[in-house]
Amino acid sequence: MRRSLLLTVSVAYLLVGSLQVVHEAASGSLEPQLVEVRLGALAPGSSPGLSFTRGSASVTGGLLSVSTNVLYLNNTNATGASYAKLALSSSSGLANLALVEVGLNNGTQTAQVTGSLGSITQTSGGYVQLPPGSVNRIYVTRSVSTTGLLSTLVLDLKVADHPDERAFVVSRVTISVA
Amino acid sequence: MTGRGKLLALSGALLLLGVATWGAVEAALQWSSSSAVVQTSVAPPVAHFEKGDGASNSRYVKQVTLSDNRTRFMVVAKPRLGAETTVKDVVRLVSDRPTDRLVTLKAAPITNGHVEAFTWTVKNGPTTVATVDSLQPSPAAAFALPAGATYKIDLKVTLAEGAGSSEAAASFSLVLEVP
16 A cells, blocks of 8 residues: 555656656658648749749740739638738849839739839739639739840748738749840 | 574564665655655746637647646647748737746757748737747747736748658647746
């Protein structure tokens, strides 16, 4: 009886002692999961990253304004809407751009980042709704002053559950105009 | 002393030694048992965690578990590969004392090479109070918790793209503690 009590107390002590462990080791594992918003290739020269969150697109400039849908932005969730917007992260070679506009197209084109004559005039846009199960696009409208010179815009694509940004994912989209 | 006498004397000595040892062991165990009881019954937590609104975000949070005394929590997150995932108000830190107290949050360091950033941000409304960077060798943050305050904690994870992992994401278990 006494030994049993002592054993119980000893076990209890060990359990209490384990509470002194400040934290357990972080662990990582891979598991399938639903991806609600995926980037997809659309125009030649466009490609999503391996995760379908990042993407890049290359288009050729012209002296006249040309608009091209370059990447799909698909909401694969059949029941929940998402909201997306773009913001300029960095750029180079803009002096060659007589006109540039990068925007989101969910049936209606909404400009997100704009520039003209080599300077950016709008660095970010407002949220555009991506309806459940919808196929949306990222488009580029551009014209250049001299063909063959490279301009690059690096954009942050933010996809949120709700415009109040309670939860969101930010990934990278690179647009090259040559 | 005859051989039988020596044997009896030796047996007696061993018996005494055994009794003495048992008594010492009992005393030690009884002492440690008292110590264990004291540890569990004294010093109520300075603060506790509660689940925030972000804990129910099924897109990016798989599970949030609080310890029995609510001084630790574990989050299994579902961040996106190749992107920075932010979930606001995953848990809340609530003061249980009538006076301001210094508290410390600690986390396990993350060494997974695909994790580019992993932070817990403690916020008082829009103001950042402290940040625990889990990529540091000893992730921790100490700050004053005012009496009656409730701070929200956001989670931010940036994962690199991994070859062959286009439709998979890493899940993480992490525990914080308020001493």
